[in-house]
Amino acid sequence: MSYLLELLGRGLLAELTAAFRDVLTDSDCYSTKALKEAVRAPEAVDDDRIMLGIRLLNTRDLAGARTQFTTVVTSDPSNMTSRIGLACALDQLGRTEEAIAHLRSAHEMSPDDPAVVFAIACCSERSGRLDDALAFYAATVEICPKLRNAHERMAAILVTRDDFAAASEVYERLCTLYPDDASLHMTLGNLYYRMGQFDQAVHRYGLALTIDPDNWDARDDLVCMYDKEGMLPEAISEMQETIEREPSFPDNHLRLGDLLQKSGDTHAAMEQYLEAVDLNPNYLEASVKVGTMHLRDGQYSDAAQWFNKAVEINDCLLVGYVGLACSQYECGRVDDAAETIDMAAGIEPNSTLLFAETAKLQLKIAASRQVEQYVVPTYAPDEDSASSTGAHGLLDQQIMRHRESLLVHPNHADLHYRLGLLLRERGRLEEAIASFREALEINPSYVKAIVKLGLALVETGDRDEALPIMQRALDAQPRDIDLHYQLGLMFSDAQEFGLALEQFEDAVAQDPRNIDLHANIALALQNMGLLDRAAAGWQTLCEMAPETEAGCAVLDRAERIRRFDDAGH
Numbered sequence: 001m002s003y004l005l006e007l008l009g010r011g012l013l014a015e016l017t018a019a020f021r022d023v024l025t026d027s028d029c030y031s032t033k034a035l036k037e038a039v040r041a042p043e044a045v046d047d048d049r050i051m052l053g054i055r056l057l058n059t060r061d062l063a064g065a066r067t068q069f070t071t072v073v074t075s076d077p078s079n080m081t082s083r084i085g086l087a088c089a090l091d092q093l094g095r096t097e098e099a100i101a102h103l104r105s106a107h108e109m110s111p112d113d114p115a116v117v118f119a120i121a122c123c124s125e126r127s128g129r130l131d132d133a134l135a136f137y138a139a140t141v142e143i144c145p146k147l148r149n150a151h152e153r154m155a156a157i158l159v160t161r162d163d164f165a166a167a168s169e170v171y172e173r174l175c176t177l178y179p180d181d182a183s184l185h186m187t188l189g190n191l192y193y194r195m196g197q198f199d200q201a202v203h204r205y206g207l208a209l210t211i212d213p214d215n216w217d218a219r220d221d222l223v224c225m226y227d228k229e230g231m232l233p234e235a236i237s238e239m240q241e242t243i244e245r246e247p248s249f250p251d252n253h254l255r256l257g258d259l260l261q262k263s264g265d266t267h268a269a270m271e272q273y274l275e276a277v278d279l280n281p282n283y284l285e286a287s288v289k290v291g292t293m294h295l296r297d298g299q300y301s302d303a304a305q306w307f308n309k310a311v312e313i314n315d316c317l318l319v320g321y322v323g324l325a326c327s328q329y330e331c332g333r334v335d336d337a338a339e340t341i342d343m344a345a346g347i348e349p350n351s352t353l354l355f356a357e358t359a360k361l362q363l364k365i366a367a368s369r370q371v372e373q374y375v376v377p378t379y380a381p382d383e384d385s386a387s388s389t390g391a392h393g394l395l396d397q398q399i400m401r402h403r404e405s406l407l408v409h410p411n412h413a414d415l416h417y418r419l420g421l422l423l424r425e426r427g428r429l430e431e432a433i434a435s436f437r438e439a440l441e442i443n444p445s446y447v448k449a450i451v452k453l454g455l456a457l458v459e460t461g462d463r464d465e466a467l468p469i470m471q472r473a474l475d476a477q478p479r480d481i482d483l484h485y486q487l488g489l490m491f492s493d494a495q496e497f498g499l500a501l502e503q504f505e506d507a508v509a510q511d512p513r514n515i516d517l518h519a520n521i522a523l524a525l526q527n528m529g530l531l532d533r534a535a536a537g538w539q540t541l542c543e544m545a546p547e548t549e550a551g552c553a554v555l556d557r558a559e560r561i562r563r564f565d566d567a568g569h
Helices: 003-009 016-020 032-040 046-058 062-075 080-092 096-109 114-126 130-143 148-160 164-177 182-195 198-211 221-228 232-245 250-263 266-279 284-296 300-330 334-368 391-408 413-425 429-442 447-460 463-474 478-491 494-508 517-527 533-543 549-566
Strands: none
Touching (some): 003 182, 003 478, 016 114, 032 046, 046 062, 046 080, 080 096, 080 114, 130 148, 148 478, 164 182, 182 300, 182 463, 198 300, 221 232, 221 250, 250 266, 250 284, 266 284, 284 334, 300 334, 300 463, 334 391, 334 447, 334 463, 413 429, 413 447, 429 447, 447 463
């Protein structure tokens, strides 16, 4: 969400093998048992050992894979596949320096192999040799200019060095290579804003929002005429011919889907909506319509997941509008900035509405599984609330759940934020503002909370406070940048990440403040785009359900906390 923070996580590989999928291909023609027998046979050859090494690497028998590849490298030092396989096994075993040595040998044998050069850069970056990493990433893009990961890692390192000018040059090249990727233009706009180049920032944010398919208009005069006159078969036929001429435009598929749905052919309509999403995964309207189709069919879980995805798409749009507004303001275009903020405020309710719908769907899913009745809220519901099964009643139940969870986990910024969304949808704006503020007290880098707080203040008429808050969404302190960067590197190394978590847990075990390490690390990873935000939101709702083990534990602990407080402690 914060494009400066998200920039830091882009291009990272979870495992080195991802760079060598074409080389380390497991044919699956033989079982692991057959491969081991072939290696033990007197007539075994290096190809047998390589095949077994690849299989063991894929099944995470890293020591076994290392043994097989080492045997081949010893007998044939020029064997590229075994060198690469051995480097990958060593890297996953935490022996990065040895991995680099073998990758350098592979580089000497094949100096123009971009995957090898990129892998050396990745290992150098993880081992802290950032000058080497930059040099090898630069060499990678010289060999393969369209290798996006190499550009992205270069920019991440440059930002940690406060060299925003060089980082912006990298993203200028990326925007040229991938002109239809709105997130790249927003990132470049954020870099320009950070450098004080506000006119260029306005241009980039404006371009990014223009690229967004929800700002397109696919209407065709003839199709509109047919539709208006009730001539649906003719309208559908005309739209199908348009798609045959221009198959790569997602808005055309959306338009055809609407016509097909209007004609009653819901199956064909769904196919068109899905095609629109395939062509542009960030198409908000298409994602909402897919979710709505699932909802009408009673497929609540599928509907909720699509609505969650739509929330994240809408939130990305909000960041774009906020970026544009702040840049316009810095250019002295105060009226334009106010108009852009109003546009952001106009689309913001999409997020709160969709999240509220997702929260209600989670209750419906549980009810459809015939779980026990939900716990009665411990606070008095609003007088105008509907029954416990109505729209307001379902929202009140989710509000209660979040409040119960916050009794146990008061330092979960994400819980405060999501409670704020539910309260805002319920019309309790001041309470929502308080929840957003609480989330930011815990995690000042929580960009979605920054944006929602700013827009909520706009709704209350407090624009003087709203703008400075929204400007925080485009900024990041050097300490935050460094912390997120280091966290991303650790996350890309599963072994190191696990050790780091253990050390952090030991350090805070006796901390009475209950800093909720895991929740805040997860949120930081979401800020960087390294965890799926839509999936994380859905998981949070599901884990709080009273019928789950985690949900029962939360309610039990919350009840004990209340009794303790009531006793005057």
